[in-house]
Amino acid sequence: MKSFKRGLLVVSSLMLASMSALAAAPAPTTNPRRLGTRAIVACDPVEKSCGVASISFPAGISGLVPYGRPDVAVATMFYPSVDDAEAILARTAAGDTAQGAVDFVFSVDPYANYRQLAAVKLNPDGTVTVGQRTGEQNTQHRCAVKGTTFVVQANNQTTPAMCGAMAQGFQAAKGSLPQRLLAALKAGALVGGDRNGERSGVIRVWSAENEAAFYTHVLVDAVVHSSSNALKELDVEMNRYQASVAAPYEADLIPLDSETSKYVKLVLSKLGYYNGRVDTSWNDADEQALYDFNWNNLFFLKPTVVVNGVRKIDRPLVRFLINADLGALLPATTATP
Known part of the structure; x- marks a missing residue:
């Protein structure tokens, strides 16, 4: 962690044409004790939607973890990086697989050891690729599971069984993608949680096929900050949004x-x-x-x-x-x- 005491550099740009990374301004005040979360990233080839569900301790998780669009979703965790997330979006848009995009980012980001990245890409032919990497400098309490259409990853958790529980919960759940993402978070809560407690959460899903896509590609956007009942409130907010804005499935x-x-x-x-x-x-x-x-x-x-x-x-x-x-x-x- 000595490098972070001197200031954390992030990849400013990973342009496909140049394949280069640029260092941005340092962020010396980042508190690593508060960096930890669990998330599931998934795409549904039938609904043609992709999304991220995550729950953690610190407020601001909705602006730190989920990035995406209707054909790809990304979760950037531990030391989050918007530049890494945007690079993954750019490379998958250019035809790279989800794993290829994640691997490239890890190869050029000088602080890849402090990252935890997951990506899921939905291709036009309905196939799905998944990608995931966890840097060696993440907390010891970390895990990751890759499925055929989803990735679960977590760090700074009370148990490494978290990822398996979330994966099983997602696979067993019924309903639309937002409903199954929520089920995964609930399944994880049954075996443990963030070591700092779970106080903030986000579920964000993008779709180009739901009738609501005529107005917005954001199928679901539920956010909770600094609440002692974060998962319960996230459930409420997600269903309020989906019921009010999205066409039914x-x-x-x-x-x-x-x-x-x-x-x-x-x-x-x-x-x-x-x-x-x-x-x-x-x-x-x-x-x-x-x-x-x-x-x-x-x-x-x-x-x-x-x-x-x-x-x-x-x-x-x-x-x-x-x-x-x-x-x-x-x-x-x-x-x-």
Whole structure:
């Protein structure tokens, strides 16, 4: 760590044409005791989306760890480097594999030993490449797992079992990519966490195929800073964003069972959209109330649908309603069609 006492140099530019790295200004006040996190980086070739989910101690994680676009996602950790992340994005855009891009960055960054980098690239033909490197100067409590469409990496954790638990949680999860990324973070929390505690988190997913891509490539953007309930709040914020901004995914449909039906009608009743009995049934009046709520509060309409005789509803929407801040939602009005 002596080199950091003299000032940390970062790679300023890794231009594809010149294949050169330039040193930037030093950052002598970086505190290595607070640098540690866990993350999962993944792409979905069916949804054609890529994203990063990460949770850690220090605030600012949303600006330090995740970088990406609809066809590639990058997590830069321990001593994060925006220059390294941008170099990986540039090289994968030029046709390099995810591992090739990471390896190149490690070969030219003079402080690669203090980096932990993960990248996942979604190719136009639907294939996925993954890449990961951890420098030797990372904390001893580190791990990494590479799957076919994802990478899990962590450092400064309470257990090296963290990466395996997150990988298993991701693979076992159902639903859209954002939902599975969240499941991976939850699975990791069951075996340990950041040695400083987990107080901040981010889930960011990019997509060019979701209907929302007409307006934005950011499918999900959930951020929590300095909270003692960071993972719980991240769950709430992610579902609020996905339910409000993104078009629904078939993979996120869940049965509208009796308890879900009752809770949805309870929220619609409190907001003035529903005037009937708050029971476990579902009829045309209930569907109209849900439509009216959708029209006033969501970017995309999310009605219930019947699949193989089973009525289903969007899971992010249900989670959104369960944790709704009713004061932040528009109540029923005469303007509702």
